[in-house]
Each structure stands twice: as C-alpha cells, then as structure tokens.
Amino acid sequence: MFKYIKNDLPASIVVFFVALPLCLGIALASGAPLFSGLIAGIIGGIVVGALSGSQIGVSGPAAGLAAIVLTAIGTLGGYQNFLVAVVLGGIIQFIFGILRAGIIAYYFPSSVIKGMLTGIGIIIILKQIPHFFGYDSDPEGDWAFYQVDGQNTFSEIINTVNFISPGATLIAIIALAILILWSSVLTKKSKIFELVQGPLVAVVVGIVYYVSTQGHETLGISDEHLVKVPVPDSLESFLGFFSFPNFSAITNMEVWITAFTIALVASLETLLCVEATDKLDPDKRTTPTNRELMAQGVGNTLSGLVGGLPVTQVIVRSSANIQSGGKTKLSAIIHGFFLLISVILIPTLLNKIPLSVLAAILFIVGYKLAKPSLFKTMFQSGWKQFVPFIVTVVGIVFTDLLVGISLGLLVGIFVVLFKSYQNSHFLHIEDKSNGSHKIKMTLAEEVTFFNKGAILKELDSLPENSYLTLDVRKTKYLDNDIVEILEDFSSKAKNRNIDIMLISERGEVENPESYIEFFNLRPKKKSA
Template structure:
C-alpha cells in the first residue's frame, strides 16, 4: 500500500485541505454538531479507506445527504436518536453488499457519469465564488441550487460581488496564481515542485497573510472568513464534543424508515462515485462494487456509534486525489489521519486558514472536472451521448445531484428505447469450454450500455494467456460505453497476455491499439453499410 508513498503523501495533503472545510460545512448544512462532520471524515478516510477496494476513492460526509439529515434530526427528536438510524443504515448497506446489489453501478451510461462529473465541477466553481470574495454567509456544503434561506446559487454570487472583503479576495487571487504557476510551469521544471504541492504552499501563504495583516483594518481577514474547527482545551473537553446514539428509540418505525433511506441514498451516491472515479483513474483499475458497499456499511455503523454523520464515497475529494497524483488507497487513509491529528493537536493553526484560499484550491478541482473541451468532445460523439450529458449537467446545476442524475438517466433510457424499437440486442458467447482458452465473442446487431455489465464480466473473467476472437460483423449499433470498455480492456489484455483478434466488415485486426480508431476507419471504408457505432 505504501509503494507509491511519494505520490500518495502529497495527494493526501491536498485532499486534507479540501476535506476539512467540507466536513465542517456539510455538518453545518445538516443542522448537526460541527464535530460530527469531522468524525465522519476521519472514519471515511481511515476505516473505509482501509476496507475499500477502490485505490483512489475518498469517503466522508456527503452534501447529497445534508437535506435528509437536516429533516431527520427534527422528525426523530434529536441528534442522538438520528445516530441510531445511521448505525442501522450501515447494517442495511452490509446486507446490500451480501445481496450483490453493487451490480447496479454498471447500468449507468457513461454520458450520465461524465455529466455528473462536469455538473459537480461547475457546482464547485459556482459555490466557491462567494468564499473567494470573502462572502461566507452560507455553509460550504450547501450544494443545492435553491437554498434554505431563500437564496439560490446565482443570487449568492451577486451578493458576494456586492460584499467583497478586500483581504480575503487579495489572498485568494495570490493563492490562485500560485496554484496555476505551480501546475503549469514549476511542476515541469523540477521534482521538488512535484513533491511540495502547490495547494500546501497556497495554504501556508494564506496563514502568513492572515498573521501579517491582522493589525491592518483594511487588509485583515476577519474570523468569519477563516476555517472554524472546534478547539478542545483538554481530553475531557474533547470527549465532551462526542455524541452517542440513543438505542432506546430503536423500536420507533421512523428510525427504520430513515435508516433505509440513508442506506439507499448513500449506496447510490457511492456507486455513482465509484463509476466516475474509475473513469478518471489513469490506470483504469476496476473497483469491486459489492466490497465498496460493505466498506461503506462498516463505516456508517462506526461513524454513527462515534457520533458522526453518514459517509459515502465522494467525488470532490476523490477527483482532488486523482488530480494530485494519488496512486493507492494510502492517500485516503493518510488524509484521515491528518484530519484526526490536526483536530487534536493544531486546531488553532487550522483556524488561521482563510476560506478564500481553500476556494481557490477548489476552483482548480472544479475546472479540471468541467473543462470546456469536454462539451465539444461529447457533441462530436453524437446526440445520443450529448443530450443525456447536457441534461445531467443542467439537472445537477439547477436542482441537486440525485435529481440531475435521474433526469440524465431517464433521457438515456428514452434514447435506448428508441434504438431498441429498431433493433434487438443480445450477447452471444461461443467455444468457451474446449480447454484451449480460445474464446469467441460475437456481438449482436445492437449493443447498448444495458449490455455493459455482462460484457465487462465476461472480459474480466478471461484467463491469462488466452485467445479472444471478437466478431463485430453483425453489429450496426455499438454504444460508446462498450467501445470504452473494449479500449480499456486492450490495456488489461497486455498485462494478462491475452491475444485479441478483431473481425469486422473491414477485415481482421490483431491486438488493435485503439478500438475507437478502428471503428472510425471501418466506417470510412464501408460507407455503403449503415454503421452507427462511433455514436
């Protein structure tokens, strides 16, 4: 696990600085004690990170659950009663993993997953604009478009522009310049600049700026524009920050309804994040979804027992981990220890970090998730990919995460139903058990993302040193999701010494480097045949 510590340690520092305000902000948005958000972050990092099968996913309190938590604390009669539902929700997630419910992750089209990542990137940028200018009326974790105080995302941005704090804005601009310079120039000049991460330098500069300008009435950063971590004066006061579940209410049906709701929503958010992070992973590793549900279930049960919020795998921290060069689960685990140690030993130092500096860090994270070039790329893939993508992005920006994904998925299903009306689809495997490890896979006339799970399972089960004959001569519609699976598999095949023979209308290709380029050439040379499989 510590083989790539030179990559994982710097990444864990970045994730720590991203996670710290999010843990506090989500707790505030949930109407829960601030310390409960930190407990969830620590449990998500150390415990879930250790048990998870994901190498680059990071778990912690999720903004998508904030509304559920806020409502449940009120209806269940207090935070201690709500913690019982968190513990039970974790147990239900463990049952989900035993029932192999993780397979649902394979049935979300890539256009929706990419839309989710892009939408979250846009949301991150929009939500950080007020903090960038020193306007911190609303918590960091408020990720919905319409907010509980009657404001919305864009009205908060206008309020921020009309209420600029000079000190917070100046250090935010300096921090953003440091991050861009570090990423685009310095990191390419020397290995030192890769070892010492730009976000750490930006945070140190933020603390120095706060100290040096504290006596200047114009440039000083006031306390409401700083990180706010609870400061325990002693071990006893630290224990006083902990809250424990009241198991006397376990017979209340409302507790069980809330527990099932938490388990269902947390599992769905986790599976969506797993699918998204696996796509972002430059090494194309596949996370075992049922193992992930088990890890999340254990994490939720322990978090509830210690007085923490529900946890899920979260895309903001996971994408920050990937973009910072994290290679293994060590980065997630170390970030959890950083949260634990910092809360216990240096809370006063943490409380000198300007929120505007953290906003600058998240600007970079959001931009890398929502690059303008991705919209152009999705447009060129065709309307069957572009429409669900755009609907998902708009749904997430103008409603919330789950509604946006639901809208994108609904549009994706409509597209597939239109194609299914025209063609049938199935998967056919031949010659699998003749003892020679020669497998023939014939793809049907129409292969969609509904076939994704079955094809991925068959490809992953191929033994080493085998020979695969992939016949696509009958195929007239091959979904972009399937092409991406085949492209990813070509890399895995090299590691398992699997030879691939691809048979198409154009002829035969041995071990093609890129399936996407192969199919494009196939269309160019066979224009008399109706092809649709570059979408």
C-alpha cells in the same frame, strides 16, 4: 502499500485541505454538530479507506445527504436519535454488499457519469465564488441549487457584490496564481515542486498573510472568513465533542425509515462515485462494488456509534486525490490521520486558514472536472451521447446531484428505446416493375414490444399487390407481441393481395397459415 508513498503523501495533503472545510460545511448545512463532520471524515479516510477495494476513492460526509440529515434530526427528536438511524443504515448497507447489490453501478451510461462529473465541477466553481471574495454566509456543504435560507446558487453569487472582503479576495487571487504557476510551470522545472504540492504552499501563504495583516482595516481578514475547527480546552472537553446514539429510539418506525433512506441514498451516491472515479483513474483499475458497499456499511455503523454524519465515497475528494497524483488507498488513509491529528494537536493553527484560499484550491478541482474541451468532445460524439450528458449537467446545476442523475438516466433510457424503435427492422424495396413491389424486411437480432409501433407502421404502409419477403434468420428473440402483429397482418395481406415469404433458419414458407405455431409460441393442434 508504500510503493507509491512519494505520490500518495502529497496527494493526501491536498485531499486533507479540500476535505477539512467540506467536513465542517456539510455538518453546518445538515444542522449537526460541527465535530460530527470531522468524525465522518476521519472514519471515511481511515476505516473505509482501509476496507475499500478502491485505490483512489476517498470517503467522508456527503453533501447529497445534508437535506436528509437536516430533516431527520428534527423528525426523530434530536441528534442522538438520528445516530441510531445512521448505525442501522450502515448495517443495511453491509447487507446490500452481501446481497451483491453493487452490480447496479454498471447500468449507468457513460454519458451520464461524465455529465455527473462535469456538473459537480461546475457546482464546485459556482459555490466557491462567494467564498473566493469573502462572502461566507453559506457553508461549503450547501451544494443544492435551492438553499435552506431561500437563496439559490446564482442569487448568492449576485449578493457577493455587496459583501466583498478586499483582504480575503487578495489572498484568494494570490493563492490561485500560486496554484496555476505551480501546476503549469514549476512542476515541469524540478521534482521538488512535485513533492511539495501547490495547495500546501497556498495554505501556508494564506496563514502568513492572515497573521501579518491581522488588525489592518482594509487588507485584514476577519475571523468570520476563516476555517472554524472546534478547539477543546482539555481532554474532557474534547471527549465532550462526541455524541452517542440513543438506542431506546430503535423501536420508532421513523428511525427505521430514515435508516433505509440513508442506506439507499448513500449506496447510490457511493456507486455513482465509484463509477466516476474509475473513469478518472489513469491506471483504469476497477473497484469491486460489493466490497465497497460493505466497507461503507462498516464506516457508517462506526460513524453513527461515535456521533459522526453518514459517510459515502465523495467525488470532490476523490477527484482531488486523482488530480494530485494519488496512486493507492494510502493517500485516503493518510488524509484521515491528518484530520485526526490536526483536530487534536493544531486546531488553533487550522483556524487561521482563510476560506478564500481553500476556495481557490477548489476552483482548480472544479475546472479539471468541467473542462470546456469535454463539452466539445461530447458534442462531436453525437446526439445520443450529448443529450443525456447535457441534461445531467443542467439537472445537477439547477437541482441537486440525485435529481440531475435521474434526469440524465431517464433521457438515456429514452435514447435507447428510440434507437431500439428505429433499429427493429431493415426495409429494402427491391423492384417496382409492372406496378408490383418486391419488398424485403429483415428483423433485428432482438425484437421486443418496444418495436411494435415501427413494424406496424411499415406493414400498414405496404402497397397492394406487393410481395413481402420477411427474413428472420438473424433474429434470436422475437417477442410474442410482434408475432401477434404478424398474425393479424396475414389476414389483412390477403385482402390487399400481398404475398408473404417467411425466411427462417428452418427454410422458406410462403403465406404461412399461423405465425404463432411457426415460432412455436403454442403447440400445434393434434389431428383427429
């Protein structure tokens, strides 16, 4: 487990700095106590990280559940009632894992998964632009296009022009320059720059800048542009940050509906993230999805019991982990301990980190997910790959994660059906001499009712006085609907003087009397 500690420790530091504002931002966007986001981040790192079979996935509170949480807290009559639904949702997730529901992850097309990663990368960049310039009216966890305050992603960027903070912008530019210099130049010069990560240096420089310019009218950074970790006055006040579920609400049917909703959405987001992180993993390891669902179920149950938000595996943290060189699950676990230790020992120091510096770090994460070269690669792969990819990207940017993925998946299914429609048969005209047509039609290996239209169109377009050779030797599955089409066509063929030669593995039959009996779809009538 400690074999790659030199890789995992620096990566865990980067993930910690990425996760910290996201935990707080998602809690704020969810209408939940800020500390609940940190609890979910800690449990997602330590507990889920230890139980999961994923080596590079990182779990924590998910932005995709923020709207559900916000609505549920109001509907269920308070946060403590909502925590009951989180506990039950975790138990349901664990049952999903036992029932091997994780297999769902393998049915998402590669183009949709790549579109998801790219769309999330673009969203990260767009959502961090206001924070980069010191406009922090919306939390980092507000990832949907349309926001609860009536604004959207682009209107927030436009509004940034009127609220630029010179100090926050300056340190963000310095931090971004440090990150680019670190990854492009310095890491190639010496191993010390691989051990000490650029994001850590950028955060330290940000803290120093804030302290040294504090009180400056132009270059100073006001407190509203800093990380806001709850600071306990004593052990008693620290324990007061925790909330506990009100189990008397367990008889409320709305609680159970919310629990199933959390379990379904959290499981789907986790499985999608697992599929995406496995594709990003340089070592190409495969995560056991059923074990992942059980690990997430345990994590959600514990999180709900101590006042935390629902947990999923999260692509932002996971991709930051991979890009920072994380090799094993130790990086996720250490990042969880960093969150725990920091909120206990150094919350005041954390509250000196400018949000614009963290925005610069997320810029790099977003760019690596949404590189322009990927668009070119997908376009060159053909329209069957590019169309589901681009629909997923646009859907995620202009709606939200699950809607965008659903749109991409629907387009991917349509592409499959369209290609199935096209590839149901191969038609070859062999001879047109003397006004006759010798035509050979070879059916595909599998022909279903999706292919009815294409085959019917070809059969109806055959000219009179034709000789059709119908080859089904390669066909392993022939739907009853297709056989009925052939049965109906046989009577039309006689009227149009079309002869049919049926070739199968059994041999050759000319003008068969019954296709249904030939393919053994019903028993032959017994003779008298």
